[in-house]
Structures are given as structure tokens and as C-alpha cells.
Amino acid sequence: MTVIVRDLRPQDPADVESFAHVRHLALPYMLWTPAGVLHRLVHTPADAHYRSLVAEEDGEVIGTAQIGLAHDSPEPGQGYHNIYVRPDRVRRGAGAxxxxxxxxxxxxxxxxKLFSWVLDEPQNRVFAERHGYRPSRSAHFLRLxxxxxTLPPLQPLPPGVELRTAADFADDPRPFFELDAETAEDEPSDVNTEFTDYDLWIEENWKHPLLDRALTTIALVDGRPAAFSAAHTDGAGRYATAMTGTARAFRGRGLAKLAKNASLHRARAAGCTEALTGNDADNEPMLAINKWFGYEICATEVRHVRELT
Structure with missing residues (x-):
């Protein structure tokens, strides 16, 4: 049996479906769909040198990788690769x-410098360390x-606060972009992120095939977007929070909790059966909010880093 690595064939629906299926088997705490996989491959900017790779054994896709440069970071020279192999096809050389x-x-x-997320399981950490990677920060996957x-009841809105959906910004998403850009800068991470290109954000985020504009909820204070909870859905009953954040001037007022609670209630009413999210292990405020909603930690991953010489 021979394992080979090649690029994903975007023109082959079966190949893209296999990529998404392997990812779902290895990492079921995120939403993986062929449309989402293709969207990232097509819309990641050229300067990221992004590739989707598959490891194939005798015609069967058994491993996957998404690799690229951190094009949206102000610090150059940072790359990433996130590699996942089918749990029932490990130890065949695909990961290496x-x-x-x-x-x-x-x-x-x-x-x-290379970064890679690794599920916090002994065999995975040993594999990473064997290849020269040292552990850095960790993050949790959570499920509801x-x-x-039982969701918390909907809370009354404070004076001057209203809740809108992303669909309400269809004619002009820029205020949503500006809110997303500000909150992304403060997201805990080894790699700083800056959203400065509105047109790129439109292609990568606003037009993402999993973005559910009817469930994505934005809290406005006196007409100004102040907090939001972005929702992705896969059309099969699974809902995932893509990002929740609050503009700096409005933090400490529970606005993100209001937005996410409204989104979750609407998701349940729309037939969603499972809600997924993820938080940096040091993001205590967001972990506390998700615990209030009833989320439970279902897995942990550790980001590993390697300096290239």
C-alpha cells in the first residue's frame, strides 16, 4: 500500500466531498461541507499561497491538510498547516x-515560523513533538x-439597544465589517490578525456559503453596531458560532450575550439540533458566557509552533 500527497482537485466533486468527510471524522466539532472547503480554496488571497492537500492510499483519501501564510497578520513570515487523518487510517505515514x-x-x-493546531490527545502531541513542534496556547471545542x-430565557433589551440580523445589512455590510475588524484584533491568538481590506472581507466572510445571515445577530446601541454573534449552519441541523465580539467602547454591558442568546433561540426554532463553538482556553469571559448558555467542553486542541532554520 502506497500513500501519496497531492493537491485537492476542486473540479472533482467526489474529491472535495472526501476531503470534507475526512475532516468531519477527524474533527467533528466544526462544520465541514464541500461548499465551505471550496470557498476557502478559491477565495483565500494569492499572497497566502494557500493549498488544500490530501493524502491518498490506493485511491482512498485518508488525510487532509490546509496550509498557507498568515496573510492577514502584520508580522511577515508566519505560516500554518492544520493536518487531520481519518482516525481509522492512522499510522500509515499520511500525517508525516x-x-x-x-x-x-x-x-x-x-x-x-509555523503554527499547527493539534488535538490534545497523547498520540497527537507525541507526533507533533517528534516533528520539532513545541506546544503553545490551547483552545476548547464546546457543544450545546x-x-x-435548556436555553436561558430571552432577556429584555436595555434602553437604546436593538437586535438586528446580518440580513438587515445586506445593502451595506460595511458597519458589520468594521465591528468584526475591531473585535478580531483583540481575539486571543499567537498570530495577530488585521482586517483592513473590505472587499476581501466581503469575499471571504460575507459571501461564505455557511454564513447564515438570518441567524447572525448584531446588537445596536443608539443605532451603532456594538456587538455581534456570527452564525454558520450546514443545512443539516448543525449550527456553529463563527465569531462573537463586542466593540471596545461597549464591553461589560452583556451585549454579546444578548446577541448570541437571540441567535440560539432562533436557531432552535429554525430546526437546528446542535450548536458548536470554540474558545481560547484563556478567554475566561467567553467561556463563562458559553457555560451560562449550557455549552459543555467536548474536546481541546493545542497550538504547536516550530521555528524554521
Whole structure:
């Protein structure tokens, strides 16, 4: 049996479906759809040198990788690769071959530091450390059962506060972009992020095939967008929070909680059965909010880093 690594074939629906399926098996705490996989491949900017790779054994896709440069970071020379192998196809060399291919590609395009998320399981951490990666920050995946769980009741809105959906901004999403850009700068991470290109944000985020504009909720204070909770759905009953944040001038007022609670209630009414989210392990305020909603931690991942010499 021979394992090879190649680029994903975007023109082949079966190949894209296999990529999404492997990701779902290895990382079921996120939404993976063929449309989402294709969207990222097509709309990531050229200066990211982004690639989607598959490891194939005798015609079967058994491993995947998404690799690129952190094009939206003010610090150059940072790359990433996130590699996942089917749980029932491990120890066949697919992971090691994907790592080597990713490192060669990223180094050729100027990466000096590489980041990779690794599920916090002994065999995965040993694999990362064997390849020269050291652990850095960690993050949790959380899950909420929308069928059997009990959501907190909807809270009355404070004076001057109203809740709108992303669909209400269809004619002019720029205020939503500006809110998203400000909150992204303060998101805990090893790699700082800056949203400065509105047109790029439109293509990557606003037009994302999983973005549910009817469930994405924005809290306005005296008409100004102040907090939001962005929702992705897969059309099969699964809902995921893509981002929740509050503008700096409005923090400490519970606005993000109001927005997310409204979104979750509407998601349940729309037939969603499961809600997923993720938080940096040090993001205590957001972890506390999600605990209030009834989310439970279902897995943890650790970001690993390697300096290239």
C-alpha cells in the first residue's frame, strides 16, 4: 500500500466531498461541507499561497491538510498547516508526508515560523513533538444540545439597544465589517490578525456559503453596531458560532450575550439540533458566557509552533 500527497482537485466533486468527510471524522466539532472547503480554496488571497492537500492510499483519501501564510497578520513570515487523518487510517505515514509537504511549500514562500493546531490527545502531541513542534496556547471545542438542553430565557433589551440580523445589512455590510475588524484584533491568538481590506472581507466572510445571515445577530446601541454573534449552519441541523465580539467602547454591558442568546433561540426554532463553538482556553469571559448558555467542553486542541532554520 502506497500513500501519496497531492493537491485537492476542486473540479472533482467526489474529491472535495472526501476531503470534507475526512475532516468531519477527524474533527467533528466544526462544520465541514464541500461548499465551505471550496470557498476557502478559491477565495483565500494569492499572497497566502494557500493549498488544500490530501493524502491518498490506493485511491482512498485518508488525510487532509490546509496550509498557507498568515496573510492577514502584520508580522511577515508566519505560516500554518492544520493536518487531520481519518482516525481509522492512522499510522500509515499520511500525517508525516503531509507535514513534510506543507513545510517544504511554506518554507519556499518565506515562512520562518509555523503554527499547527493539534488535538490534545497523547498520540497527537507525541507526533507533533517528534516533528520539532513545541506546544503553545490551547483552545476548547464546546457543544450545546439544542433539542434536550435548556436555553436561558430571552432577556429584555436595555434602553437604546436593538437586535438586528446580518440580513438587515445586506445593502451595506460595511458597519458589520468594521465591528468584526475591531473585535478580531483583540481575539486571543499567537498570530495577530488585521482586517483592513473590505472587499476581501466581503469575499471571504460575507459571501461564505455557511454564513447564515438570518441567524447572525448584531446588537445596536443608539443605532451603532456594538456587538455581534456570527452564525454558520450546514443545512443539516448543525449550527456553529463563527465569531462573537463586542466593540471596545461597549464591553461589560452583556451585549454579546444578548446577541448570541437571540441567535440560539432562533436557531432552535429554525430546526437546528446542535450548536458548536470554540474558545481560547484563556478567554475566561467567553467561556463563562458559553457555560451560562449550557455549552459543555467536548474536546481541546493545542497550538504547536516550530521555528524554521
Amino acid at each position: 508526508l503531509l507535514v513534510r509537504t506543507a513545510e517544504e511549500h511554506l518554507a519556499a514562500h518565506g515562512a520562518a 444540545d439544542l433539542v434536550n438542553g
